Amino acid sequence: MLRIAIQKSGRLSEESLNLIRECGISFIYSSLKLKTECTNFPLEILFLRDDDIPGYVADGVADIGIVGENVLVEEGKADLTVERLGFSRCRLSLAVPRGSDYESVQDLNGKNIATSYPNLLQAFLEARGVQAHIHTISGSVEIAPSIGLADAICDIVSSGSTLISNGLREVERVFKSEAVLIANPELPQEKQQILEKLLFRIHAVQRASRAKYILLNSPNDKIAEISRLLPSIKAPTVLPLAEEGWSSLHSVVNEDDFWEIIEKIKAAGAQGILVVPIEKMIV
Ligand SMILES: Nc1ncnc2c1ncn2[C@@H]1O[C@H](COP(=O)(O)OP(=O)(O)OP(=O)(O)O)[C@@H](O)[C@H]1O
Ligand SMILES: O=P(O)(O)OC[C@H]1O[C@H](OP(=O)(O)OP(=O)(O)O)[C@H](O)[C@@H]1O
Ligand SMILES: [Mg+2]
Structure with a gap:
């Protein structure tokens, strides 16, 4: 039996479940159950917080997982990637208050920036020779400038409506992301075979969708x-x-x-x- 970890509830959940279903795999789903065994394929699904998924896959608690590249790269585990999945597309961007006179990334020198992605942000700023103070917070990042916690933020953007609702303006794109399938690199042969069967089905679904x-x-x-x-x-x-x-x-x-x-x-x-x-x- 292969164990897959997917997000319990959030932006990745629905499409992760859909992908498994489109591969012809059936399971009983209940939002209260954190683990379910598929009925017609040797797969067990674990429902977890997305941030925990790369670590669980790296440690072998789960064999494979679906996670956003932004979380994967932030956690330094990009080498677990097996397949890009093409959904939950978004970007990690820097944003400043709408009225700010921001002109270039150099304007962030010495500024306070709130983010949940300190490593991705640090790498972006370092590559441009910018030194800023990074404040790591775990959510509701867009609120930070309006409560005096930071001068700028770095967070996930998709439609841009959260930024607009919070009086912010997107100024730099730090990272582009989509959902990816990740796998433990040392799967035993039987699990590797199940993964290959699953990948064969995923490829058929992906090809058909295009x-x-x-x-x-x-x-x-x-x-x-x-x-x-x-x-x-x-x-x-x-x-x-x-x-x-x-x-x-x-x-x-x-x-x-x-x-x-x-x-x-x-x-x-x-x-x-x-x-x-x-x-x-x-x-
Ligand atoms: N607005 C969006 N549009 C598309 N994809 C998104 C969007 N927001 C986030 N994502 C992607 O989905 C992933 C999960 O986002 P979500 O907001 O559900 O995470 P979370 O709040 O950290 O969830 P959890 O409770 O599991 O920790 C993100 O890491 C990102 O890759
Ligand atoms: O550009 P937009 O389309 O507005 O999307 C961006 C928002 O979506 C995500 O949050 P989500 O709504 O998933 O809530 P969360 O803060 O609970 O993660 C992300 O953290 C942004 O806040
Ligand atoms: Mg999370």
Whole structure:
């Protein structure tokens, strides 16, 4: 049985649970239970505070875990990373009171900065030759300037609305983060095999989430041209339509390139274009 540690309650929790579910793994979830065994895969889930996850994985209390890169790097455990997961994207930023005359990072020399990420902040300031006083606090960092605790803050930003609500202005980006899967580097072979099975499923889910299945009708004399414009796993599928001279083309396109491809194939004569989500994708 492989043990995975995920955040009990917070910004990582829902998507961590979703990822496990999308891998076809079932479990009984109750917000009061701190541990659950999956029913159809050799996995046990531990629900923990996110800050504790890198330490537990490094010590082998949990075999693998899901945590924000910001916490992982802050704790000096980046080498545990196995896979970037693409959710809970955010940044660690420096912010100052909105009315402040801040111009460059040098203005922070000698200033007090409140943060929950002293190591990441120290490394950022050191690289720019800035010496500031770092006050480490564990939460509600955005309140610090308004209660006279600090001149600036360094905290997680996503939409920026917490900064705005607290009269702050983002001035420097210190670190970019997303959720990552981490693993103990010395897993016994049986656990390593379970991890590989899990990774195989995660890759299928990730690939599918970026891809769309596309179906379209094409005049037979345009099949070659449209096929050249369509990316695919191997080559597009071509099926005859009930109407003479027409075929249906099926393929897989990446979400990022999607609109550009649609424009081109439409111009080349494609009609009746349907785009549908893909649940799993194994290549
Ligand atoms: N607003 C946000 N948008 C996207 N991701 C975020 C956001 N805030 C935080 N994160 C990411 O999610 C992680 C967990 O954030 P959260 O605010 O739930 O942590 P926490 O309050 O320290 O939780 P815990 O109680 O488990 O210690 C962060 O370390 C960061 O990687
Ligand atoms: O830029 P925004 O979209 O406003 O998000 C940023 C906020 O989100 C996180 O806190 P969260 O809401 O998770 O609460 P917490 O303080 O309990 O961690 C983070 O610590 C910021 O305060
Ligand atoms: Mg925490």
